[in-house]
Amino acid sequence: MTTSVRAGTARDLADTGLSEPDYEVLSTLVERPGTTSTLHEQAAKMGWSRSRLSRHSSRMEVRGLIARAPDPADGRGCLLVLTAAGREALRAATPTHLESVRRRFADRLDADDLRDLLRIADKLGDRSEEAAPLDG
Amino acid sequence: MTTSVRAGTARDLADTGLSEPDYEVLSTLVERPGTTSTLHEQAAKMGWSRSRLSRHSSRMEVRGLIARAPDPADGRGCLLVLTAAGREALRAATPTHLESVRRRFADRLDADDLRDLLRIADKLGDRSEEAAPLDG
DNA sequence: CCTAGAATGATGACATGTCAACGACTTCGC
DNA sequence: GCGAAGTCGTTGACATGTCATCATTCTAGG
Incomplete structure (x- = not known):
């Protein structure tokens, strides 16, 4: 069931x-101040492992959607920066995606x-927020 | 939600x-006459692509869970055969898995x-049977 | 200041899956 | 029979994700 819906929205x-991973990264990153975030913060915000985000960032970097920059505040870290191309790709995809969902x-x-x-979902132990505006 | 349950049963x-793919293959194959099936029939029965089953079969073959044999009835095809080790692995895993689910x-x-x-699920266009014994 | 330990991000080794070919073989229409 | 067309299983090229490990760098405690 999840699969069927996901396959459609992914298509x-x-x-x-x-x-979908691209969209998740871009849509989360664009909400950050300066559309920039350290990798580990971004990973935490998304609920991804650092490894996963590092790998996906590399793929997105090759395509020019984001860029890496050294973190001036932490020599170990790096900053993920939304590029113009990334912003444009997100801008173009967002209405389509919302409509699709x-x-x-x-x-x-x-x-x-x-x-x-x-x-x-709650009974099954799901811990995702799912942005449920129904409780209000 | 699906994710949370699946992660647990997979663990x-x-x-x-x-x-989980191993289990799907073994549990489907064991129900076949002679615990044997052509790859494409098995793939159809499971709702997998031939490519996917071919790849997963190779991985399972290396581990000795199944074996490939030429199909005497079709020179293009091959037969997937459950091995003793595969049958034993399934036997050992089944109670645990059912209990887990x-x-x-x-x-x-x-x-x-x-x-x-x-x-x-029906409203969302899901096409899986889900063995629903509730309609009866 | 200096070291022990923690955190960061990258990476090797895999597991899994997709898609588009491809060679081999079967089948269908003639 | 025979050739065109279809089917079968495999595979190269990728995309995605996990886990364990590693070199760096930071930080906390003495």
Whole structure:
């Protein structure tokens, strides 16, 4: 079930030239001051391992979506910086992606469905926030 | 949510020496007459691509869990055969795995939860059968 | 100041999966 | 029969992710 929805949104995203991991990185990074973050902070924010983000950053760096810079505050660290190309790619992909998620997920479920889904996810020990605006 | 449950069952399975793909292959193959199947039939039965099954079969063959044999009925094809080691690995892993799935999934949900989950999965366009004995 | 220990990011070795070829073989229509 | 077309399993080239390990660098305690 997850798989079916994810496959669709991933396909839609791919049409804009980004993978889901790409989108996650870009959309998280763009919210940072200076669209910049140390790798470990970014990883923590995303719930990724440093290793995973390091590897994915390398792939995105090759494609020019982000850049690495030495961290002036910590000689061990590095800063991930959103490039103009990365910002542009995100700008181009965002509406498409939101629309894709809406069409493939949100529009298919009513309030009861969402409530049930959150309840079940909770029972299964899910720890993701899922931005649930229903509690309010 | 899927992720959280899967990670747990995968970890439990790993303790028995099998990955989830391993288990899928073995448990499907053991149900075949002669615990044998052509690769493409097995792939179709599992909903995998031939490429994926071919690759995973190679990994499992190295570990002695299955073997390949030429298909006497089709010179292009090959037969996947469960080995004694594969059968033994499956035998050892099965109770653990069923218990793991029960503990991490089935036991946490009541009949209403399952009904809701199936309803939602259906709305999201899920095509998996999920062996739903609730309709009966 | 100086060292022991912790943290950072990179990387080797793998596991898993996709996609687009490809060679080998079968089958279908004639 | 025979050639075109399809199918079978494999594979190269990648993308993604894990885990353990490593060289650097930082930091805390003496």
